[in-house]
Amino acid sequence: MNDQMKVELQKGLKSRPVYIPAWYRYDEEGSRLNDVCLEQCKWYYFHRFEVKLLTDVLDEINDCVKESSMLVDLGSGNPYKTRLIIDQLLSTHERVTYVPVDISQDYLNKTAEDIKAIYGNKLDVKPIGEEYITALKDISLSTTTDRKLIVWFGSLQNLPYETQVDYLTEIRNTMRGYNEQFHLSSIRRLSREMGGNIDSSNFEIKNELVVNSSDSQCSYINIWMEARHNCVFDISKLDLTVRFEKGDKLYFHEEGGISCKYTIEQIRHLLNKASLEIVDFWVNEHVAAVVVSRR
Template sequence: MAMSIRELLLQGLNSDPKYIDVSCRYDEQGSKYDEECTNVESYYYYKAEEEIVRTFAAVGLSNLEMPFKLFELGCGSTKKSQIIIDKILRHESTLEYGLNDLSADFLEKVCEDLSAIYGSRLKVDTLAGDFMTVFPKIRNYRGRKVLLWLGGLHCFPLNIQPELLLNIASTLQDSKPISKLYKNGVHVLNRELKSTIDLSKFELEGRYVENKDVSSASYIQVWLRSLVEQTYVLENVGKTVTFGRGEKLLLYGGNGLSHKYTFEQLEHLFASVGLQIVNQWDNGHSALTMVKRKS
């Protein structure tokens, strides 16, 4: 559960050694100080980041399927983000942009600046608060989305970084019906065996296996890869199941699913059970095959 700034500060003061979490410095005033740092000649970090962002905007954006909604974590002044926004708007008439920062007041000023630059071409909505507060809002967006985090992991303690990355991964889970269908077996498992397997701790993966052997077929394999070591209780059967980090939970039995056949493979399959093909109609994706018993 996300903590308020007050709770975060108290947690730090009650610890040994006492500390102030780095995120607490980014209120409205702190965000202004951060912006001032970008103009300091010796502050190499900002300039190095900006160079990488320009490279990504020139090369990396071509790998993304547009249109999408751009969400940004810890957006700050958005100066670096604008390099990416400018590139996108060269090809798209508009862009949806959801920006996050701790300070709602600071975000309001950033929105005013963006409106002055882009007008109605940039459709902005704000997500004020810490990351854990805004992750569910990003996760609930059902269209195509890209998550931009130019601040990166370096400011967060090592023990927090895996949790942050898990939450980022869960916000980007594919919401397409086919993805939901593949994963629904886990929901059935949780219901029937009374368990709590958490899909946000798995990544959906798959591959196409091509097989030209006349006695076989091509097919798809789909699985959930465990992102962490995790154990769940199956209450209805009094057992537990453990998934190691990187372990696959296959979403099929046997060799695979959604088999794909060449004409020769179908012909061989039918012949093996005493049938022969009379005719076949296909559209390049599916086929309707008429068969009869061999005389």
């Protein structure tokens, strides 16, 4: 774990209310649990509708992006959906450069090897195990092509709203030349890597949907553990002692919620703040696919 990650953990655990950054759950085990949620949880509709929408409009999306021969996959995880795009690009290119980006280096290495085995020499796989902003800057500095296709499935919605703008702005710059066990994975990782002794039985997991109708905001979900009674825990490697009174909350994400829900006008407003504009979009009952360009 690099120094910046430790700084972010300390920031959240010293805050009031206390939180653990959403990205922290995505180590190898958390990433595996996320895949289980996507594939087996019958209540988690988002993944299924994403796949359905992509399948329905894949030919139309390909008309917009077929000139790209480099595919950057932010938060690649298990790249099942991305493979639909890869297959389309390989229908017009003999070889495609695939750059999966994921914060979990161990899980990324495994999935990179898996996808190499599927596509062989048709796919030049260049994994980057970094946080998104760092990875995007590296890609921008190391490549000169202006035909990059960047896909970002679902991860945008798990970031605070202003951070979404930061990431979208960095994406623009780069365009140059769930279940309980899943949420608790960050608690287990704190114990394993940082010497934490948090007893999750002292807490109750809760969530809420916060609805915003303004074009300048979006709806989102808050997820947290709420203390059942007064308790104290230590994080030895961060030199921290965190105290909770009954009813205090420990959020599983930064301020501003996760799993954001947008209207098209909210998406348009968000993209406009990052100097991006919508080329075309497609929607079904629950999700949208949006192709954007630089302004």
